[in-house]
Amino acid sequence: MTVHRYDPFNAEPSRAALAKASITANEAFYVRNHGPAPQVDPASWRLRVDGLVERDLELSLKELGTHFAEHEVVATLQCAGNRRRGLIDVRDIPGEEPWGPGATGTAVWCGARLCDVLAAAGLDDDAHHVAFLGADVSEEAKPPQAFGASIPRHKAMAAEVLLASNMNGRPLPRVHGAPVRVVAPGYIGARSVKWLERITARSGPSDNYFQTQSYRLLPPEADPDSLAPGEGVALGAIAVNSDILVPDDGAHVPAGRLAVAGYALAGDDRSIVRVDVSIDDGGSWRQAELLDQPSAWSWRRWETDVEVRPGPVEIVARAWDSAAAVQPEDPAQLWNPKGYVNNAWARVGVKAV
Ligand SMILES: Nc1nc2c(c(=O)[nH]1)N[C@H]1C(S)=C(S)[C@@H](COP(=O)(O)O)O[C@H]1N2
Ligand SMILES: [Mo]
Numbered sequence: 001m002t003v004h005r006y007d008p009f010n011a012e013p014s015r016a017a018l019a020k021a022s023i024t025a026n027e028a029f030y031v032r033n034h035g036p037a038p039q040v041d042p043a044s045w046r047l048r049v050d051g052l053v054e055r056d057l058e059l060s061l062k063e064l065g066t067h068f069a070e071h072e073v074v075a076t077l078q079c080a081g082n083r084r085r086g087l088i089d090v091r092d093i094p095g096e097e098p099w100g101p102g103a104t105g106t107a108v109w110c111g112a113r114l115c116d117v118l119a120a121a122g123l124d125d126d127a128h129h130v131a132f133l134g135a136d137v138s139e140e141a142k143p144p145q146a147f148g149a150s151i152p153r154h155k156a157m158a159a160e161v162l163l164a165s166n167m168n169g170r171p172l173p174r175v176h177g178a179p180v181r182v183v184a185p186g187y188i189g190a191r192s193v194k195w196l197e198r199i200t201a202r203s204g205p206s207d208n209y210f211q212t213q214s215y216r217l218l219p220p221e222a223d224p225d226s227l228a229p230g231e232g233v234a235l236g237a238i239a240v241n242s243d244i245l246v247p248d249d250g251a252h253v254p255a256g257r258l259a260v261a262g263y264a265l266a267g268d269d270r271s272i273v274r275v276d277v278s279i280d281d282g283g284s285w286r287q288a289e290l291l292d293q294p295s296a297w298s299w300r301r302w303e304t305d306v307e308v309r310p311g312p313v314e315i316v317a318r319a320w321d322s323a324a325a326v327q328p329e330d331p332a333q334l335w336n337p338k339g340y341v342n343n344a345w346a347r348v349g350v351k352a353v
Pocket of ligand 1: 029030031032033034035077078079080133134135136147148175176177188189190191192193194195196
């Protein structure tokens with residue numbers, strides 16, 4: 001893992017580690033923390049459900065596990081800051097982690113469905129959003145506060161959203177939010193709140209810093225340090241994206257036939273329908289083969305091969321989703337002050353010898 005920061009811990013795996021399998025090993029799964037990872041005692045942990053509900057709930061880990069059926073969802077998480085380095089290359093983004101390709105990963109998540117827990121509490125008619133609060137306190141937030149987020153009611157009631165206590169067949173690791181985290185597939189990673197302690201039904205979105213001031217798409221001229229809450233647009237569903245995982249950027253490869261592989265991810269309920277690969281900067285494209293997807297909520301891996309002549313070669317890729325959205329070519333058009341959602345064409349440079 002490349003460690004961007006030790007305190008709080010932030011790290012991402014290499015392209016090669018991500019390329020290994022369609023399910024990312026826990027040890028190779030990126031970690032994105034905004035504060036110190038809390039050590040939560042599972043015996044005394046309680047999940048509170050309150051706000052615009054008919055009945056407040058307070059659930060122990062055992063109650064969550066026995067009163068609610070366990071479900072499994074294979075889902076890809078992706079940080080809104082994934083591939084930020086491509087935006088930093090356009091113009092510097094001070095104070096934000098320079099994530100490369102690895103702030104994403106796919107796991108088998110297991111736990112109660114959020115919609116089942118919300119049904120037990122009974123959502124009021126005017127509960128249009130469901131907010132989450134974690135146990136970790138972030139000094140990054142102004143003022144310092146626990147990490148929180150919200151998702152709209154229709155997403156909160158969707159079957160794919162889990163309160164996960166298990167990741168790839170193992171108890172949820174501490175860095176990934178033990179004992180229980182939200183997994184909101186198809187939404188930016190920031191909505192999948194770790195070390196979950198509280199679920200609040202609200203008429204509006206969460207008023208937590210990470211919903212009202214951070215993880216927002218701002219116009220290029222906005223100053224992220226003097227934002228009024230609510231400026232810009234809160235990120236939610238993920239935009240179509242892809243990356244090349246093989247070969248690695250900067251690799252020396254034999255001239256001739258070269259295997260190229262990667263992943264593509266469509267946000268929310270969309271799917272990947274096509275991936276194009278080019279070695280002449282988009283002058284001509286060939287369609288990659290789309291591999292079987294472990295679930296509708298996971299990335300779609302793809303592969304193809306290209307013929308490379310000796311010398312430097314830049315390989316580019318772009319994915320299309322079922323809403324006919326395609327990745328844009330130019331990261332300069334996407335640059336934003338917090339460096340979110342770089343879904344420009346994937347690029348890796350190799351030298352064929
Ligand atoms: N409580 C809490 N939840 C959190 C975060 C956090 O810092 N604290 N980071 C969020 C962000 S920005 C992302 S991208 C994902 C990362 O999940 P992971 O570290 O398990 O990969 O968790 C989200 N949930
Ligand atoms: Mo994130």
